[in-house]
Amino acid sequence: xxxxxxxxxxxxxxxxTSPDDSKYIESLLDSNQDANxxxxxxxxxxxxxxxxFNSDDSKELDKSISNFIEEQKKKNIKSKSNFNFFNFRFVxxxxxxxxxxxxxxxxxxxxxxxxxxxxxxQEDEEFFNINIEREGYVTKDGIDINxxxxxxxxxxxxxxxxxxxxxxxxxxxxxxxxxxIDNCISGNFLYINKDYQFKSCLSDxxxxxxxx
Amino acid sequence: MSNxxxxxxxxxxxxxxxxxxxxxxxxxxxxxxxxxxxxxKAIERQDQFxxxxxxxxxxxxxxxxxxxxxxxxxxxxxxxxNAEIPMNDETSSVLLERDKDMCLxxxxxxxxxxxxxxxxxxxxxxAEILGIKPGTLRQSFSRAKEKFMRCMGFFDE
Numbered sequence: 001x002x003x004x005x006x007x008x009x010x011x012x013x014x015x016x017t018s019p020d021d022s023k024y025i026e027s028l029l030d031s032n033q034d035a036n037x038x039x040x041x042x043x044x045x046x047x048x049x050x051x052x053f054n055s056d057d058s059k060e061l062d063k064s065i066s067n068f069i070e071e072q073k074k075k076n077i078k079s080k081s082n083f084n085f086f087n088f089r090f091v092x093x094x095x096x097x098x099x100x101x102x103x104x105x106x107x108x109x110x111x112x113x114x115x116x117x118x119x120x121x122q123e124d125e126e127f128f129n130i131n132i133e134r135e136g137y138v139t140k141d142g143i144d145i146n147x148x149x150x151x152x153x154x155x156x157x158x159x160x161x162x163x164x165x166x167x168x169x170x171x172x173x174x175x176x177x178x179x180x181i182d183n184c185i186s187g188n189f190l191y192i193n194k195d196y197q198f199k200s201c202l203s204d205x206x207x208x209x210x211x212x
Numbered sequence: 213m214s215n216x217x218x219x220x221x222x223x224x225x226x227x228x229x230x231x232x233x234x235x236x237x238x239x240x241x242x243x244x245x246x247x248x249x250x251x252x253k254a255i256e257r258q259d260q261f262x263x264x265x266x267x268x269x270x271x272x273x274x275x276x277x278x279x280x281x282x283x284x285x286x287x288x289x290x291x292x293x294n295a296e297i298p299m300n301d302e303t304s305s306v307l308l309e310r311d312k313d314m315c316l317x318x319x320x321x322x323x324x325x326x327x328x329x330x331x332x333x334x335x336x337x338x339a340e341i342l343g344i345k346p347g348t349l350r351q352s353f354s355r356a357k358e359k360f361m362r363c364m365g366f367f368d369e
Contacts, residue, residue, distance in 0.1 A: 007354040016335045016350075041366045045357055048312050048364065053231050053331045057240040061230050064244050069221050072251060 001028070001035045009039050013046065127174065128164045130155075143168055145191060149175065150207040153185055153200050216258050219266040220251065227332040228267060228341075229274055235328035236278050236321075238313055246281070250274040267333075268341045275325075315363035323356035 005028060011017045012025040028035045052058075130152065137144045148166065156164055156177060166173040177187040183202035188195055189211070198211035219225070229250055233243035250273050254261075261269055316324060322342075326349065329338045335353070339346045361367065 006358070007350050010354040010357055011335070011350055014330070014335070041361050042357060044366060045361045045364065049316070049327060049360070050331070052312055052316060053234065053328065058230065058234055061234065061240045061243050061247070062226070064240075065226055065230055065247050068248050068251065069226065072255065073217065073221060 001032055001038065005035060006038060009035060010042055013039065013042055128161050130164050130166050132166050132168045134169045137168065143171065145173070146209050146211070148173065149189065149198060149211070150200060150209045153177070153207045153209070154202075157185055216261065216266070220254055220258075220270065222266075224332060225267050225270055228271060228329055231328040231331045232271060232274055232325060233278075235316065235324040238317065246274060246278055249277050253277065265340070267337075268343070271329075271341055311364060315360050318363050319356055319359060323352065323359065326353050327356055327360075 005025075008017060008021055008025050009029075012022060017025060029039055132148060132152070134143065137148050148168065152164065152166055152175065156162070156175070157180070162177045164175050166175065171192075174190040175187065176189070177185055179186045184199060185201075185207070186197070186199040188197050190196075196211045198209055200207040200209040226247075229247045230243065233246040233250075234240070237243045237246060250270060253273050254266075254270050257273075263269070316327070319327070325342065326338060329341060330353065333341065335346055335349055339349045342349070344352075
């Protein structure tokens, strides 16, 4: 048995030899006592090394790192989304200074605190969940869908969000943006089991929405 | 989840980083810190990653963090063979554990890297990660194993 045989035996026991080399080693192990004993020692060493890397400490490390990874995934999703959303609101506030209609919305901001509080579903990568306070959107006929859609679209467009679930109290609106051309956004939204097509165009800093 | 995050948070990379960290620190708490720092640095520097195999890049980050922290702490993590082993109520199995740890510590950094990476990678993958030829890797791996076996007293029988 030479040095090359030792290397090959080692590789053979790791399942890393070619078919020809495997045949050669199998025949060597059958015929050569030293090679056979060497192989047994390698098996014993492999057992000890595997035991080190599969110890209780290693298993605890794996568990801890898995938890850490899950936390990082959540943090990354949140930090990306939150940044875009709140960054937009600052810009929106500036626009409000020159636009009366948005100024009215800004007043609602001041009174109610945050008008739109995004909370994102980690388990749903496509739809963002957005909680919207009913105050400011309630009319005698119910909630003002048109206004909600218009106000939300500007957020979505700025944060490059294509799909969102809007939670307004116990009511839910699912919006999907399918097309954006110049200052206009179109798509559809689902509200009380009915699908609506909408088109919103930016005019003087606010979206005006039409839907059927 | 982005493509970068999918690669970074893959099970295969996690296993490689964990094993490598254990083989360098011999301590689950230090290994935990080392792997977490590696992930954080990788996320921070994701713009610098180019290519489609993240493993060599992330493993290099871990090695650099380890070298840096060792230099800072001025700790002697290698050559612990002279450490006194308490002989009072220790069982033989505990002594064997210590022998195993000591014999792994007695290997060079490169040898331990190869042995730890072999736990979750093929020879070809390790060669790519470490930037060496597969033939060289086989030789180094065989030598490392023989060194370990000698330390463990397998040739004394």
